[in-house]
Amino acid sequence: MEPRAVELAGGVANTGRVYRVGGLVYRPAAPARPATHAFLRHLAGVGFTGSPRVVHTCGDLEILSWLPGRAARAPLPDWALTETALLSAAGLLRRFHDASAGFAPDEWEWPVPRVPQQYRTHLIGHNDVHPGNLIFVGERATGLIDFDLAGPSSAVWDLATLARAWAPTLADEDAPHSEAARLDRFTAILDAYGLPAADRTEVAEALLPNHDWTYQLVRTAARAGHSGFREYWRAVSPRTERARNWLIAHHADLRAAAC
Ligand SMILES: Nc1ncnc2c1ncn2[C@@H]1O[C@H](COP(=O)(O)OP(=O)(O)OP(=O)(O)O)[C@@H](O)[C@H]1O
Ligand SMILES: [Mg+2]
Numbered sequence: 001m002e003p004r005a006v007e008l009a010g011g012v013a014n015t016g017r018v019y020r021v022g023g024l025v026y027r028p029a030a031p032a033r034p035a036t037h038a039f040l041r042h043l044a045g046v047g048f049t050g051s052p053r054v055v056h057t058c059g060d061l062e063i064l065s066w067l068p069g070r071a072a073r074a075p076l077p078d079w080a081l082t083e084t085a086l087l088s089a090a091g092l093l094r095r096f097h098d099a100s101a102g103f104a105p106d107e108w109e110w111p112v113p114r115v116p117q118q119y120r121t122h123l124i125g126h127n128d129v130h131p132g133n134l135i136f137v138g139e140r141a142t143g144l145i146d147f148d149l150a151g152p153s154s155a156v157w158d159l160a161t162l163a164r165a166w167a168p169t170l171a172d173e174d175a176p177h178s179e180a181a182r183l184d185r186f187t188a189i190l191d192a193y194g195l196p197a198a199d200r201t202e203v204a205e206a207l208l209p210n211h212d213w214t215y216q217l218v219r220t221a222a223r224a225g226h227s228g229f230r231e232y233w234r235a236v237s238p239r240t241e242r243a244r245n246w247l248i249a250h251h252a253d254l255r256a257a258a259c
Helices: 033-045 083-100 155-166 179-193 197-223 227-249 251-258
Strands: 019-021 024-028 054-058 061-065 123-125 134-137 140-144 151-153
Touching (some): 033 061, 033 083, 083 123, 083 134, 083 155, 083 179, 155 179, 155 197, 197 227, 227 251
Antiparallel strands (some): 019 024, 024 061, 054 061, 123 151, 134 140
16 A cells, blocks of 8 residues: 655755645644644634644644645746736735734744844744745645744734745846846735835845845754755855845845835
8 A cells, every 4th residue: 555644845944754644734843832833723713714724733743734735936936926926925924914913922932043123023923934835726825834933023024035035036147037027026015915105115124134034044954964954055055145145236126116
């Protein structure tokens, strides 16, 4: 008999340790499991359908509902580069934040590393909305998975992560769209999310700190000997450095595009 458990590839932190069995996903339990599971239960309780349900836990595993669809992975495939994909991802993030807003974060221990203090509010954000953590049905983003880094955050911070991946804020030689199109897509993300005018330039300001926070996390794990992160960092570090330089060179363009 064939094994029933099918490996779900695409992740880095838990490479080779995420499996699907029927409608269930078995993965290493979130590092801040009590908080993360209370949060996922809250999302389910307020009727948000775009996150997995906690079914149960067993030893060091969490068993979650499988969300139908497919995750994207960088470099983004054609279906993930469409306007539908872009706008639906921003819309999904907005619905997620609206659902998150009623959850009281203070009584829980959240995972480290925390996002930088200036981007922490009473809102619990996802903090890792990279393409591999978004589920699509066709070209439409329908689900968010992998809440391992969820914790006190802000709309601005999650939007900065989303925009880096989906504009995307890459150097010309690495980017699937022209520079003008990338800036337009950045504007479109903020429009589709419905971010108030007062906060829009803050997202442009958050892009570089968000980039640095993310790759610091990757480098720290790689240096600590995590083989998945080591391999990932080796593959992406040149592109990452070019993206960082592009963000610095286009700071004023990004601020203008936010308005
Ligand atoms: N609940 C779910 N529903 C549908 N697919 C899932 C679910 N959980 C995981 N997957 C699939 O498994 C892949 C890896 O899962 P996951 O994101 O949990 O791994 P990870 O190694 O922790 O990721 P990361 O590198 O983002 O930390 C995802 O990209 C997705 O394709
Ligand atoms: Mg993941």
